[in-house]
Amino acid sequence: xxxxxxxxxxxxxxxxVYALLALGYTMVYGIVGMINFAHGDFLMIGAVGTYFIAKxxxxxxxxxxYPMLIVGLIILIAMTMTGFVATGVEAIAYRPLRNKPRMIAxxxxxxxxxxxxxxxxxxxxxxxxxxxxxxxxxxxxLKIFGATVTVTQIIxxxxxxxxxxxxxxxxxxxxxxxxxxxxxxxxxxxxxxGININRVISITFFIGGALAGxxxxxxxxxxxxxxxxxxxxxxxxxxxxAVLGGIGDIRGAMxxxxxxxxxxxxxxxxxxxxxxxxxxxxxxxxxxxxxxGLMGKLVIEKV
Amino acid sequence: xxxxxLALIGSVILAAAMVxxxxxxxxxxxxIGLVCPISGNSAIAxxxxxxxxxxxxxxxxxxxxxxxxxxxxLEFIYMDNEAQEDKTVNVFQKLIxxxxxxxxxxxxxxxxxxxxxxxxxxxxxxxVATFATNTAVTEVGDYIxxxxxxxxxxxxxxxxxxxxxxxxxxxxxxxxADAYPTGLVDAFKEVYEGLGGEIVAIEEYxxxxxxxxxxxLTKIASAEPEALFLPNLLGELGxxxxxARSAGLTCPIVCGDxxxxxxxxxxxxxxxxxxxxxxxxxxxxxxxxxxAFVEKYTELNPDELPNSNAELAYEATMMVANAIENAxxxxxxxxxxxxxxxxxxxxxxxxxxxxxxxxxIKGGVVMEYDEExxxxxxxxxxxx
Numbered sequence: 281x282x283x284x285x286x287x288x289x290x291x292x293x294x295x296x297v298y299a300l301l302a303l304g305y306t307m308v309y310g311i312v313g314m315i316n317f318a319h320g321d322f323l324m325i326g327a328v329g330t331y332f333i334a335k336x337x338x339x340x341x342x343x344x345x346y347p348m349l350i351v352g353l354i355i356l357i358a359m360t361m362t363g364f365v366a367t368g369v370e371a372i373a374y375r376p377l378r379n380k381p382r383m384i385a386x387x388x389x390x391x392x393x394x395x396x397x398x399x400x401x402x403x404x405x406x407x408x409x410x411x412x413x414x415x416x417x418x419x420x421x422l423k424i425f426g427a428t429v430t431v432t433q434i435i436x437x438x439x440x441x442x443x444x445x446x447x448x449x450x451x452x453x454x455x456x457x458x459x460x461x462x463x464x465x466x467x468x469x470x471x472x473x474g475i476n477i478n479r480v481i482s483i484t485f486f487i488g489g490a491l492a493g494x495x496x497x498x499x500x501x502x503x504x505x506x507x508x509x510x511x512x513x514x515x516x517x518x519x520x521x522a523v524l525g526g527i528g529d530i531r532g533a534m535x536x537x538x539x540x541x542x543x544x545x546x547x548x549x550x551x552x553x554x555x556x557x558x559x560x561x562x563x564x565x566x567x568x569x570x571x572x573g574l575m576g577k578l579v580i581e582k583v
Numbered sequence: 584x585x586x587x588x589l590a591l592i593g594s595v596i597l598a599a600a601m602v603x604x605x606x607x608x609x610x611x612x613x614x615i616g617l618v619c620p621i622s623g624n625s626a627i628a629x630x631x632x633x634x635x636x637x638x639x640x641x642x643x644x645x646x647x648x649x650x651x652x653x654x655x656x657l658e659f660i661y662m663d664n665e666a667q668e669d670k671t672v673n674v675f676q677k678l679i680x681x682x683x684x685x686x687x688x689x690x691x692x693x694x695x696x697x698x699x700x701x702x703x704x705x706x707x708x709x710x711v712a713t714f715a716t717n718t719a720v721t722e723v724g725d726y727i728x729x730x731x732x733x734x735x736x737x738x739x740x741x742x743x744x745x746x747x748x749x750x751x752x753x754x755x756x757x758x759x760a761d762a763y764p765t766g767l768v769d770a771f772k773e774v775y776e777g778l779g780g781e782i783v784a785i786e787e788y789x790x791x792x793x794x795x796x797x798x799x800l801t802k803i804a805s806a807e808p809e810a811l812f813l814p815n816l817l818g819e820l821g822x823x824x825x826x827a828r829s830a831g832l833t834c835p836i837v838c839g840d841x842x843x844x845x846x847x848x849x850x851x852x853x854x855x856x857x858x859x860x861x862x863x864x865x866x867x868x869x870x871x872x873x874x875a876f877v878e879k880y881t882e883l884n885p886d887e888l889p890n891s892n893a894e895l896a897y898e899a900t901m902m903v904a905n906a907i908e909n910a911x912x913x914x915x916x917x918x919x920x921x922x923x924x925x926x927x928x929x930x931x932x933x934x935x936x937x938x939x940x941x942x943x944i945k946g947g948v949v950m951e952y953d954e955e956x957x958x959x960x961x962x963x964x965x966x967x
Contacts, residue, residue, distance in 0.1 A: 283801055290797045401622065408622045410818055412850045421829075428831070503794040505822055505850050507624070513792040548798045552787045553759060555798075 295541025320515015366489025526576025821850025848956025
């Protein structure tokens with residue numbers, strides 16, 4: 281059990297990426313009622329975008345590292361950019377299909393995902409090659425309970441928890457939040473009450489995209505290699521996390537992300553061959569016991 | 584209506600002119616296909632491979648002369664397989680059926696060669712795979728050759744090197760979802776344990792999507808091996824080397840020949856210092872053929888030095904050209920027979936002879952990265 285804390289740190293590190301990404305899945309599902317399969321690729325846009333933004337700020341490095349202020353600025357630009365990409369995707373690809381059967385939006389999302397992977401790949405300045413991600417956060421190492429913890433890992437985990445708290449507050453205690461909840465309950469009634477549905481949904485996508493952007497930065501800082509395909513597999517894992525926690529519930533996405541991350545790491549520790557399969561076994565068991573996920577409420581749809 | 588008629592007559596005349604042009608003493612053109620990952624995860628390898636074939640083309644001057652004195656123009660068709668099995672199969676079909684190539688150079692990966700090999704075998708089209716080191720590749724049939732040494736030889740080289748350095752215990756982490764790492768590990772185990780070494784920890788991970796190797800590496804670190812063997816794919820090694828160092832593994836790291844690209848050092852950063860790997864070729868080699876090859880290559884690509892991918896692609900192309908020159912008749916079958924009987928062909932990696940099992944008998948080298956991420960020649964390993 282010497283390595284218990286070490287593995288826990290690795291699990292929290294992986295889990296925080298899943299959690300941040302799952303928040304976006306869950307918000308879009310909760311409010312628009314569609315599964316945005318392109319969400320994982322927003323993470324890639326965030327990470328690859330940060331690579332280029334950091335390159336643009338390269339001149340401001342001191343001793344090979346970026347000053348805190350510049351790092352903050354880079355993250356802010358990347359988040360805004362990813363947020364706008366997400367809003368753009370919604371406006372172009374999803375909005376015209378909003379009142380069509382759900383299956384159509386689902387297939388469109390798969391198409392958008394493929395487009396977001398292959399379009400940057402075709403651009404000559406991005407291309408298919410993996411790139412080394414610049415060091416944004418401090419690489420200092422701390423010792424806690426005998427486990428090696430890097431500052432990057434702490435930043436990631438703390439960031440995930442803070443972001444979830446802010447999001448939870450925004451959705452439950454602000455005006456935009458109550459508009460979101462209203463749209464989520466009944467689009468038509470909300471519209472009759474004077475809520476601008478398009479605006480609310482755009483904001484939802486913007487927040488989801490910005491979160492994906494920051495999880496991209498976190499992921500690429502922990503595993504410093506970016507390429508255009510990095511989002512698809514992570515997107516799947518985060519989707520699983522969101523379902524595990526109860527899709528549509530913000531706390532559930534967080535919980536699901538950390539459970540999946542920690543479970544995968546500990547399962548890998550027991551047997552490295554089956555590590556990642558275990559995540560899915562847990563999913564099946566939880567869904568058998570609680571079909572709506574850990575935090576989800578089972579809603580019976582009336583036809 | 585009139586215009587259409589005119590256009591029709593015009594095109595008939597043009598076509599006739601082209602046909603007669605072909606008869607008017609123009610040398611016949613032989614097509615050679617090149618299959619490699621020009622895009623996708625392994626596009627870095629593809630870049631070196633195309634540059635290697637470019638070099639061979641420049642050296643041949645676009646022509647070969649057959650045994651009977653007929654001169655042929657050579658046309659190379661570069662095809663992208665994105666390092667994927669299904670795409671390789673499609674590209675092979677296209678080259679063999681539509682382009683009617685006389686031979687195919689590539690692919691570079693074992694899994695792709697294994698998938699597409701049967702197509703070339705059934706069509707009777709000779710293939711010289713460049714970097715497909717898995718044993719099974721040439722077992723597909725008598726039309727499948729390769730330019731590189733095979734996995735057991737790489738595993739053997741790595742085992743001999745680690746044992747020779749005096750490291751008695753080794754840890755291994757490998758990708759169990761790919762034929763390349765599994766082949767290397769099997770051979771390594773057999774030779775290393777045969778020499779008396781002990782493998783103290785062996786950890787697996789499943790597939791290239793995984794970027795988190797911390798758990799496996801922490802477990803290996805707790806077994807305190809004297810060396811670490813990472814026979815994994817190019818896109819994975821950079822992160823592995825970096826994570827191994829931060830997991831507290833300070834022992835020497837030895838990789839397979841896939842570590843032979845500067846990009847590994849770029850991702851791994853400072854951690855790459857002292858990482859060794861077995862390889863087919865070193866640009867620092869002092870053999871005449873090697874020096875000549877490096878000179879020609881750098882002339883065409885001023886900013887880069889050839890790596891094993893480039894050198895093997897060059898050698899595979901030269902083997903095909905040599906086979907066309909020595910073939911009794913310039914057909915796919917004739918080229919196959921000539922490939923099978925290549926003897927003492929002077930190549931940058933030394934003298935090469937094609938063995939009975941269509942694997943070349945040739946040597947290799949051990950290389951090591953310095954702190955700048957540049958690899959240097961350590962020692963040569965002769966063919967056994």
